[in-house]
Structure formats: structure tokens, C-alpha cells
Amino acid sequence: MRYAYFPGCSSHGTGKEYESSTQAVAKKLGMELVEIPDWSCCGATAAHGKSHLLNVALPARNLAIAEDMGLDTLTTGCAACYQQLANANKEMTENKEIKEKINKITGKEYKGTLKVKSLVEAIGTVDQELLKSNIVKPLSGLRVAAYYGCLLVRPPQITGFDDPENPMFMDNMMKLAGAEALDWAHKTECCGASLGVSNLGIAVKLINKILKGVIASGADCVVVACPFCHLNLDWHQKSVNKQLGTSYEMPVFYFTELLGLAMGINQDELGLKTHFTDTQKILSKVG
Amino acid sequence: MESINLNQSISKNADFIQRIGEESGQPVQKCYQCGKCTAGCPVAFAMDYTPNQVIRMVQLGMKDELLKSNTIWICASCSTCSTRCPCNVEVAHVMESLRIMAGRSGTAPAGKAKYVEIMYNALLSTVEKYGRTYEVGLVLQNNLRSGKLFNGADMGMPMLQKGKLKLSPSKVKGAAEIARIFSEVRKMEGGVK
Numbered sequence: 001m002r003y004a005y006f007p008g009c010s011s012h013g014t015g016k017e018y019e020s021s022t023q024a025v026a027k028k029l030g031m032e033l034v035e036i037p038d039w040s041c042c043g044a045t046a047a048h049g050k051s052h053l054l055n056v057a058l059p060a061r062n063l064a065i066a067e068d069m070g071l072d073t074l075t076t077g078c079a080a081c082y083q084q085l086a087n088a089n090k091e092m093t094e095n096k097e098i099k100e101k102i103n104k105i106t107g108k109e110y111k112g113t114l115k116v117k118s119l120v121e122a123i124g125t126v127d128q129e130l131l132k133s134n135i136v137k138p139l140s141g142l143r144v145a146a147y148y149g150c151l152l153v154r155p156p157q158i159t160g161f162d163d164p165e166n167p168m169f170m171d172n173m174m175k176l177a178g179a180e181a182l183d184w185a186h187k188t189e190c191c192g193a194s195l196g197v198s199n200l201g202i203a204v205k206l207i208n209k210i211l212k213g214v215i216a217s218g219a220d221c222v223v224v225a226c227p228f229c230h231l232n233l234d235w236h237q238k239s240v241n242k243q244l245g246t247s248y249e250m251p252v253f254y255f256t257e258l259l260g261l262a263m264g265i266n267q268d269e270l271g272l273k274t275h276f277t278d279t280q281k282i283l284s285k286v287g
Numbered sequence: 288m289e290s291i292n293l294n295q296s297i298s299k300n301a302d303f304i305q306r307i308g309e310e311s312g313q314p315v316q317k318c319y320q321c322g323k324c325t326a327g328c329p330v331a332f333a334m335d336y337t338p339n340q341v342i343r344m345v346q347l348g349m350k351d352e353l354l355k356s357n358t359i360w361i362c363a364s365c366s367t368c369s370t371r372c373p374c375n376v377e378v379a380h381v382m383e384s385l386r387i388m389a390g391r392s393g394t395a396p397a398g399k400a401k402y403v404e405i406m407y408n409a410l411l412s413t414v415e416k417y418g419r420t421y422e423v424g425l426v427l428q429n430n431l432r433s434g435k436l437f438n439g440a441d442m443g444m445p446m447l448q449k450g451k452l453k454l455s456p457s458k459v460k461g462a463a464e465i466a467r468i469f470s471e472v473r474k475m476e477g478g479v480k
Contacts, residue, residue, distance in 0.1 A: 108464075193363055
């Protein structure tokens with residue numbers, strides 16, 4: 001299967017291990033991720049607060065370029081980019097007036113033929129036998145809390161591929177990889193996203209609630225599918241400890257990293273050494 | 288809150304009520320104050336008006352109070368409210384429309400809300416210039432404009448050591464196309480700073 005692939009701005013920076021593990025896993029599964037030529041920022045998470053047209057036009061430029069690639073599905077790993085692209089796609093396919101206006105703004109003709117899928121959905125809907133046959137080092141004994149956050153599953157009017165209150169896509173993938181995916185209460189609570197930049201004092205309270213939930217579930221680690229969730233839960237764990245007097249040391253993995261480990265891909269290729277919260281305890285258990 | 292004359296407020300701000308309904312595309316008049324949005328809101332604790340209060344205030348035409356409130360900026364757009372509303376009001380969309388309207392009307396957000404607007408502007412200015420978000424530039428601009436100079440300063444070294452900090456921006460080839468998007472939108476809306 002070939003996909004038009006949107007890496008997103010964090011793929012070269014804060015989310016680089018998501019990018020490397022995505023590429024490694026896709027290669028194993030025979031998924032061809034064709035980078036959208038000269039892709040540009042989707043506008044997350046700022047354009048929606050400034051202008052409706054800008055918020056649709058920024059992702060729409062990428063939709064138009066991707067459509068010209070002749071592929072029928074676009075996928076992206078970042079939950080915020082996914083939300084932006086899926087939202088613009090919905091608005092432009094459902095509202096002719098908006099489509100015309102936006103095409104005029106971007107100077108590119110988007111006809112509205114693309115499907116937009118999150119990477120979780122794209123990998124999760126790969127032939128299950130193919131997925132299973134690639135699991136050569138099952139993550140036996142690893143207890144994971146799959147954390148979905150917001151933009152991957154809400155609002156269902158835009159996302160619609162999984163239950164917005166109790167999504168299971170990542171849980172199922174983790175089970176397939178041999179791990180134990182735990183039932184827990186905070187899988188779709190918000191991590192605060194960019195409040196981590198603008199108002200850290202608010203964000204740490206949200207992150208604290210999620211990490212508390214992870215601990216209560218008895219999980220060894222958290223699994224995420226968004227570079228912003230990762231930044232807040234991994235890097236800002238330190239800020240939570242400092243500001244709220246907690247002592248969390250909870251490893252946070254991208255689902256592609258754990259899937260990659262179970263597929264026998266080596267840690268360097270996955271980019272597992274760039275986390276802020278120590279991952280060695282987990283890696284020595286399953287690596 | 289001081290007492291308000293509902294009849295006066297509604298008739299004086301009838302066009303505001305209609306505009307928010309149109310711009311957000313949401314049937315705000317359907318809200319019957321069940322409070323589910325506020326019960327699920329992860330940031331209600333930091334807001335001056337709760338989400339259900341905001342919807343009621345829209346129904347009552349309380350434009351000035353809403354455009355000045357920090358709620359419309361603190362909302363993290365997580366859409367928990369939109370997902371759970373029994374009347375299918377996507378509350379997060381209403382918040383967004385109010386935020387955009389506040390920006391257009393030149394109502395300057397204060398306190399915590401101010402920092403949200405500064406972050407938006409810092410991010411979008413790097414996008415307008417390079418076509419992609421430039422994380423280092425974003426943080427530097429954010430700190431300069433907010434006066435919180437050392438915000439995130441502890442991140443710099445560890446990020447650099449992990450190779451997660453890209454010191455120079457990556458600029459798209461079609462940077463002129465991005466600049467065009469911004470200028471066309473400004474022409475059409477006149478609202479993007």
C-alpha cells in the first residue's frame with residue numbers, strides 16, 4: 001500500500017524518534033510512505049485561534065499537492081496534523097463554497113478526492129496476518145497504558161475511526177505485539193497540548209492527572225501516538241515533579257517504537273535513545 | 288457578576304448571537320444547560336467562565352464579557368465537550384469563533400489568556416516566514432513577547448544533546464506560496480495579525 005505521507009514539523013525536531021520508528025516499521029510492513037513534496041505546516045495549534053480561512057488553507061495546500069501525487073490516501077503520525085488535515089478535507093469536500101474560496105487562497109486546485117488517515121489507523125488496519133507474522137520478539141510481560149489524548153479520536157465528526165471515549169486501536173496493536181494493554185481511566189484525557197508552552201502551570205496539572213492514572217493502572221509505561229503528547233508526558237514529567245512535588249519516572253513510548261521492538265528492529269534504527277525519561281529499565285526487559 | 292437586563296442585552300446584541308451561530312456552525316440556541324461540557328472540561332478550573340456559562344452567555348448576547356474572558360483562550364480545543372453534548376453543540380467550535388472574533392475586534396486578552404495569544408502569533412510568524420514551524424524561533428519569540436525570557440530555557444541543552452533541537456529553520460521551496468496564503472486571507476478577512 002502506498003500512502004502520501006505528511007511528516008509534520010516536529011518530525012525533524014522534538015518528535016524525531018517517532019519519525020525514525022515510523023519509517024522502520026512501515027518498511028517492515030511493506031507500507032510505502034511517499035513524502036508529500038515540499039509539504040508545509042498544517043497550522044496546528046495556532047491557526048484555529050486566529051482565522052477560520054487560514055486554518056483550512058494551511059492544510060489544504062498539502063492536500064492539493066498530495067492529490068496531485070495520484071495516491072488516494074494521506075497519512076500522518078502527528079495527531080494535531082491529522083486533525084488539521086482531516087478537518088480541512090471534511091470542510092472542503094462538504095462545502096463547495098469553502099472549497100472554492102480556499103483554492104483561491106492557496107492558488108492550488110484541490111478536488112477533494114483524498115482520504116486522510118492517522119498513522120494509528122493506517123498501521124492498525126494493515127492485514128492482521130501480516131502484522132502478526134512480523135512479530136518476532138513479543139513484548140511478553142510488558143504492561144502498557146495506551147494513551148490516545150484528544151485529536152486522534154475527537155471530535156468524532158472529524159475522526160470517526162474509533163470510539164472517542166474508549167478507543168482500542170492502539171491497545172489491540174500492543175496486544176498483537178505481545179504486551180498486556182491495560183484498561184485505564186485516562187486514555188482520552190487532554191495533556192494540555194500547547195498550554196505546555198504558553199501556560200505550563202495549567203498543563204502540569206493535566207499531565208499530573210494522566211500520570212497518576214498510569215501509575216494506578218499498574219502499567220510499566222505509556223504508549224502514545226502524538227509528538228505533543230510525548231513532549232508533555234516525557235519532557236514535562238520533570239516539570240510536574242518540580243512544580244507539584246511528585247516523583248514520576250514513567251517511560252513514554254511511541255506505539256511505533258514498541259511495535260518496532262517486537263518486530264526485532266534494533267534500538268538505534270528506532271531512535272530509542274532520545275527520550276528524557278529513562279527507558280533502559282523497559283528496554284532491558286523486552287529488548 | 289452584576290445584574291444584567293436580559294431583554295436589552297439580547298436585542299442589543301442580536302447580530303452577535305446570530306454571527307456566532309453562523310461562524311461556528313453550531314446550534315447554540317439548543318443548549319439547555321445540562322453542564323456535561325463543564326463536567327468533562329479538563330481546563331475548567333483555570334477559566335473565568337465555565338463552558339456551559341459561555342454558551343448561556345452567547346444565548347444572552349453578552350458579547351463584551353465573552354470577548355474579554357480568558358476562557359475562550361484557555362480552552363485547549365480538546366473537544367471533550369463537543370463529543371459529549373446531548374444537543375450536538377460543538378462547544379469547542381464556539382470557543383474558537385469567539386477567540387477569532389476577539390482578535391478581529393482588537394480585544395486584547397489579559398493574564399493567562401495573553402500568553403496563549405502570544406504563542407499563536409509566535410508560531411504563525413515562523414510559519415509565514417519559513418512555511419514550517421521553527422521550534423527554536425517559536426520559543427525565542429514567545430519568550431521575548433511574553434517577557435518570560437527563561438521559559439523553557441532548561442529544555443535547550445538536553446534537547447540539543449539528544450539531537451532534537453534544530454538550530455536553523457527548514458524553509459519550504461514554496462515559501463512564496465505560504466506568504467500568499469497569509470496575504471490572501473488578510474485581504475479576505477482582515478483579521479490575521
